Amino acid sequence: MAINNDRPIPTQSVGAQFHDNARMSMRDVNIFYGDKQAIFDVSLDIGQNEVMAMIGPSGCGKSTFLRSLNRMNDTIEGCRVVGDIAMDGQDLYDSKLDVVELRARVGMVFQKPNPFPKSIYDNVAYGPKIHGLAESRVDLDEIVESSLRKASLWNEVKDRLHQPGTGLSGGQQQRLCIARAIAVNPEVILMDEPCSALDPIATAKIEELIEELSENFTIAIVTHSMQQAARVSHRTAYFHLGRLIEVNPTEQVFTMPEHELTEGYITGRFG
Amino acid sequence: MTEPTSQAARPTPTDHSATIKASLKRRYRAETRFRWYGRIAIAFGLAAVLVLFVDIISKGHGAFKTTHIAVPVEYDLAQLGVRDLNDNQQLALADWDALFKSGLRELLPDVSGRSARRELYRMVSNGAGYDLKDRLQANPRLANQREQVWLSADDDIDTYFKGLLDGDPYTARVTEQQIEWIDELRSAGQIRTQWNRNFWTRGDSREPEQAGIWGAVMGSLFTLAITFALSFPIGVSAAIYLEEFAPRNRFTDFIEININNLAAVPSIIFGLLGLAIFINFFGVPRSIPILGGLVLTLMTLPTIIITSRAAIKAVPPSIREAALGMGASKHQVVLHHVLPLAMPGMLTGAIIGMAQALGETAPLLMIGMVAFIVDIPQAFTDPATVLPVQIFLWADSPERAFVEKTSAAIMVLLGFLIIMNTTAVWIRKRLERRW
Amino acid sequence: MQASTLLFIVIALAVFGYFSGYGRSLKVAKPLGSIRHLHSLPSYYGIQTAIWCALPALALLAIWQLFADTLIHSYLMAGLGELITDQADYNLTLNRIINVASGALPATGQSDYVVAAAAQLNSIAAIQKWALTILVLTLCSAGGLWSWRRIAADFRARAAVENVLQKFLLACASLAILTTLGIVMSVLFESIQFFQTVPVSEFVFGTSWSPQTAIRVDQIGSSGSFGAVPLFTGTLLISAIAMVVAVPVGLMSAIYLAEYASPKFRRSAKPLLEILAGVPTVVYGFFAALTVAPLIRDLGASFGLNVAAESALAAGSVMGIMIIPFISSLADDVITAVPQSMRDGSLAMGATKSETIRNVVIPAALPGIVGGILLAASRAIGETMIVVMAAGMAANLTANPLEAVTTVTVQIVTLLTGDQEFDSAKTLAAFALGLMLFIVTLGLNFLALRIVKKYREQYD
Known part of the structure; x- marks a missing residue:
């Protein structure tokens, strides 16, 4: 492939x-795992009620980048973020910022459905309970119902709300995880594949759901x-070897x- | 952010932020508290280890030294009534105590009166006469000679004197007079503590200063030898069968259930088994290492089988397939390839099993290994006791000096266990292959 | 000939059999060209011969050793007939005969029939020794010779050897079943004998335990001195104290080590905690009796409390310390088995770490933790040395941890140590207690293992 030789990866x-x-703005973000650098000088904005897709070959750092947006990479030993990531003008990596509060505002859905x-x-x-968002049982019932409705799962599970969540099918479990995330009414939802x-x-159902959710939430999806x-x-943002190569309206990225x-x-020459 | 209009009843996101912020202080306090519970739990566990060891060592370190008194002794054969040093009957009848008694009188000439003298004689161990006899027998040239012998002191004197050296003497078991004599001897340099040979070379005794652990160590050695000789081959064979040959059927399942349950059956139950089956049914004599070894074998087998199976499982199937592909029979594959590769893991398991067996007490109480045995066992069929049982026996003895002995015996036992466990760790680190 | 000498000869003959089998197979192979024409390697022919030489002879030797004495003794005693009626008398007379025969007791002063029986015993013993020697040696050489003659080029020696090996392996594995069977039989038979004198209901529901008073057999039933309830409550009290100490400490340290501690701290703290599991119970017993019990008593006295010297609290808390590593390592296993994605899911919701642990990790690991706690409880109930050394002897029916109580295991030990007439109700009671202990611990273990196994399957 000639591309790398003709034109080195741009800075x-x-x-x-x-x-x-x-809604969120990242400026010159560098992420390290120990001595290894995973993300190089990424600057990017995610707009209000926008669905931002992040694509790129495996190992390009897009998941790492996504996890840095609600500081889930804190749980990884030796991971370090340099640069500014801000939400509504507030620096996420400010020592005074509270991760608990941040994560309540920036929800996350994972690759594999992980119902409790x-x-x-x-x-x-779970979320409303730990954050103390429901005043009463009635309140909580209401939050649960509306979240499940928004995740288009209500009709399928309303008769078995008290059965284990692990008993659902894979697609239902993932929608349950989405319902779980939106139950605390976050401003941004991160979705990692x-x-x-x-x-x-099941994929089609989730995609449909993402579209509906974008009316109310800002979504970043890897x-x-x-x-x-x-x-x-x-x-759509295209990542390559830890660098952000191109961001453009989706239609443009896929056509020109x-x-x-x-x-x-995108033409499948590599990836 | 646009609020969904249909959800008017729900608070807005900014409200959420406020609610969450308000709850944060409480939640972080709970977090800190929880962390501290964990720290306290670990500190408690580690403190228990520390206190246990410090307690044992502080109680037991003294036992490695013992008090001796320098007594002038004249081996006057005529007075002893011994003409021939090779005549055991004459030796047995002689009044050996007279030797040190006269020596003590010489040492403290002011002592008069029968009761005072009796108190004086009680200062040295009442095994001292036999010690002198052994000394003379070992070295006949001493006959009719004079020498100064360091005789081991009585346990109460020993306890008092060692306490005196530490600045905290225990006076309840010594008389005023004895304290005076000890001061006198001390200023004359006739009393001192020295390395406690008896503790390492002798068997049990009712007299603390005469009691040693060698008998128990030998008993443990014989018992463990039997246990290892039986449990290792049987355990490894059983593991090989279950991992490599057993068909998946109910019988095999039943064997596995039995092994898993036996691993958790209280050890005392194995003692009952030994008593009812081995002693009462098969007529095996009580108290002998063979019997102890049999019982401990049954007890440690589950451990050895379980660890050996894990070691066999860790050998990758590719090796078996390679050997089978060469036309080796299943047995040859197991004997030539799987077994050598799994051996380090099996040995580690066996050593851990042996360490368990070495520390086991309860089942041995049931089969008579709790008897008071003075002689050092010489064979697998001699009545014997083992280290932990010796500890139990001494712990039960009322004499204060036995507290020290017990702790010292515990130190010896723990020493053996530490050696065994480090060996196991060493084997695992050095010899075990990672696939 | 002595059994050990005989054993030695048999082994020597087996070695000889190996080499002659090996040699014969080479001889058979010679006219055919090379050993490639044999079915198996020569060593298999050798082993085959050695096995046939040793195995039958050794089997006979073992069976003879096990049963000969019993048979001879019962034959002797049958000869005495109606002279002996009582069971206790039977054992006494038999011992006397054996001692007279071996010369340990002087024959003078013994009853005539004892002396006569002793002489008979000696002559039978001499005959049986010779018979055994001849039989074993014959069997040994016959077996060896037979298999030696079978060696031929197409004889499948390897299959035959592997067949024997396979059976040996199976026998080793089946020993676990035999052991369980042995345990069941040993406690069951004696217990049945016991329950013929003391009714089960009285044993299980009676509240008074004083086996020492039950000397006269005819009074046991009515005196009610074999009521084991105080022992059960005592065992429960001490085990409960142990669990109260061990469960929170073990669980919290497992949680801290698995979730909070740095890898470095974990690497050093975990083996240090596990030292507690390697310390022999007799050491804990000593520690409890000599250090903890006086400490608790003095502490109680300073608060004006009257604490027994052998309080349940001392034994129980030390037992708890012993059990900490069992709970912590089992809990650690199950906690680390909870998938990381669960924790991520909860953390991403904005839960704090402790909220995640309490609300997600622990519920997910709960079956495994419960299984571990049950195993630990069974261990506490069956623990012997700590309670023998640090708990009391008197059977008090109390729930006060500051008083002395006794346990099932303590009573088993006190009833069975020392010289007792074996068939007295007192010793039989120990086996009945053993039966109870076995049933309870077996039930707990079985339940715990099932729960843990189910849990493992869930995340595998």
């Missing part, structure tokens, strides 16, 4: 990195599947990519 990203109505070994009801009620463990039908990015997102690396990836 500057191309495209529309910035957004007028930014509790009932469906308790799974959804939410459909990679699901079958096509995905392996370019089709999925094309279907659900407003803007600005950068050769992006083009190479």
